Amino acid sequence: MRVSKLFGKTVREEPGGTELESHRLMLKAGMIHQSASGIYSYLPLAWRSLRKIEQIIREEIDAVGGQEVRLSVLQPRELWERSGRDAEFGPGLFRLRDRRDRELVMAPTHEELLTTIVNANVNSYRDLPLIIYQIQTKFRDEQRPRGGLLRVREFDMKDAYSFDTDEESLDNSYQAMVQAYKNIYARCGLPAIMVEADSGAIGGKDSQEFILLADPGEDTVVMCPSCGYAANLEKAVFKKSTTELEAAKDLEEVHTPGVKTIADLAGFLDVPTGKTLKAVFYMADGEVVVVAIRGDLEVNEIKLTNALGARELRLATPEEVRDAGLVAGSASPVGLEGIKTVADDSINLGSNFVVGANRKEYHLRNANHPRDFQPDVITDIALAQEGDTCLKCDASLETRRGIEVGHVFKLGTRYSEVLGAYFPSADGEQHPIIMGCYGIGVGRLLAAAIEQHHDEKGMVFASPIAPYQVSLIGMNVEQQAVSETAEKLYKELTSKGVEVLYDDREESAGVKFNDADLLGLPLRLVVSPRNLKQNAVEIKGRTDSQAEMVPLESTAARVKELLSG
C-alpha cells in the first residue's frame, strides 16, 4: 500500500478528548472514526489489524475443534423473554420494531438463538460434544461507553459456545477453550493472566477472565505474589482475621451521642473496628435488606447480589432507610424483625461485638451470634483489599488494575432447560445439554494491545497483528534514483509476500519518520540519496535504537529473515 493513496490520514495536532493512549494513538494515526458515543468505524489500518486478530482467533478455536457459524443479529424479542434476559438486560438491549410492528432485538450475545438451533440439530448424545463459534458484531446499549475502543456499544466479539453431555465433558471443552485463549494472547504478544471471576448477567457457575494488567483498565484484580492466586475483585476471597474469642458477656446498652460511623464508634468506646459490627442498607429488587459485617471489613456488592439472588442491588436512600424503621448510625440485626438480613461470615470470627441498638444514639456491647441475632443468610460478602491475607498461603495480597480481554463461563443447563435443548442419552433418558460460553472482544483486544505496547513516539505493533509488516520510506522521492529504487524494492517485497506500507509522499524526512514511528510497524526501511551512495538500504526495528545498513540486493532476504525471527 502506498501512503499517498491510503484512506485515513495521520494528524499532527493532538486529538482532543482522549484519556487513553490507545484511543489517542488510533485517532492520531487515522485508524478509527467516531460517529456517536461508543460507536466507531474502522479505517483500513485498524481493520487490517482487527482482521489479523480475528484470523488468529479463528485458527486457535478451529484447532480445538470449534466450528464457525454466523448467527442472525436481529432476533425476535420473544426469544429473549423466554430466557428471562429481556428483563435482565433491561435498557442495555437494543430493541426495535419491524414494519408489521413485531418486536425485535439487536443481539448483545447469542446463547438464546444458538441454543434453539442446537436443539434442532442435536438428536442424540452421539452428536455431542460441540464447540460452535462466530466472530460478529454485538450490540449493547452500555450505560457509559468509554476509553475509545475499550468499551463501546457496537463491537465485534468472538463468541463461542460448548455443548456437552456431562460435567466431565464440559471440563474438557472448557479446558480446550482456555488453552486456545492462552495461545491467542500469546500470538498477539499479550501477557494476559487468567483470574477467577464472577459470572455476572450471563449466568452460570465457574467463570474465569483473561486480564491484561494496565492502569487504565476497568477491572481490579486481587493477586497473591506468593502462590499465584488471582481473582477479579468481584470474586476475590481472603483470610479474615479472627479477633479474640471470649466467653459471651451480657448485652449492655451504652449511650453514644453523635456517633455516626464505625470510626466514631471505635474511637468513642476505645475498641478496635474489628470488635464492632456495622450495618449497611441496600435495596435488592425493591426490598430493603440489612447487611451486617464486621466493622473492619467492607461489603462486596457483587457477592451480596449473588447471596441474595438479586437482579438489581443498590444502596438504600436515607428515605428508604427511614421508611423501613431503621436508625441510620445505630442499626444492627439485633432485635430486628420483619426485615431481611444478610451477614458476612466474619460475625463468627469474633465475640462480644459492639453493635447498633436500633435506637438513636445508643449502641449495644457484647452482641454475639447466634445468641442475639440470627441473619437470614450468612456467607462471605466481604470485599478483598490490598494487604489482606491470602486464603491459600497467608501472603499479603496485592491489587492491580486490568483490562478484561476475555471471559469464559461454565453455563451449565440454564439456557438448555429454559429453551428446551435436551438430548437422549444412551439409556434413552432426556437430559438438558450442558453448556459453556467463551468471549473475546476483538476491538478491545486491539485497544489493549496498544495500551500494552506503545512509547512516546507511538504504537509498537507485535508483528502478527500489525496492519503491515514494513514501513518503507522513500526519502526525497522526487529524485529519480530514490523513487526507482524504492519502487523496485516495494514491488519485490510485496511479490515475496511481505506487507509493505510504502511512504511515497513528497514530504520531509521528519514527517515520514514521525508517521512511521506513530504507526509502529515492526520494521522500517529507508531508501535515501545518502544510503544509495553505499548502494544500501537502512533497516531498523521499531524499538531498536540503531539501524543496520544492508546491501540493496540482499534487502528483501534480510527483511524476510528479520520478520521470521
Add this chain to the structure above:
RNA sequence: CGGGGUGUGGCCCAGUUGGUAGGGCGCUACGUUCGGGACGUAGAGGUCGUCGGUUCGAGUCCGACCACCCCGACCA
C-alpha cells in the same frame, strides 16, 4: 440514571464591557528547501450544537433542548 465539563471551517483552539468571526494545523497553486513534524507568497473553506427569548444589533446575555467527554452502578 446521579455528579462534573465541553460544543466556534476537516483537526486543535482563541474570541475582551454585546457591534456582524480569528490563529495554528491540514488543504490548493507557485517558488525556495530536503535525514526527525522546513519557509515565503497567494488562495479556498464557518447555519458559531439546536430552538426560542432579550436587544437597533447576540458566538457573547437569558431559557429550554440536544450531542459529546470525564467520575460512579454494567460487560468482551
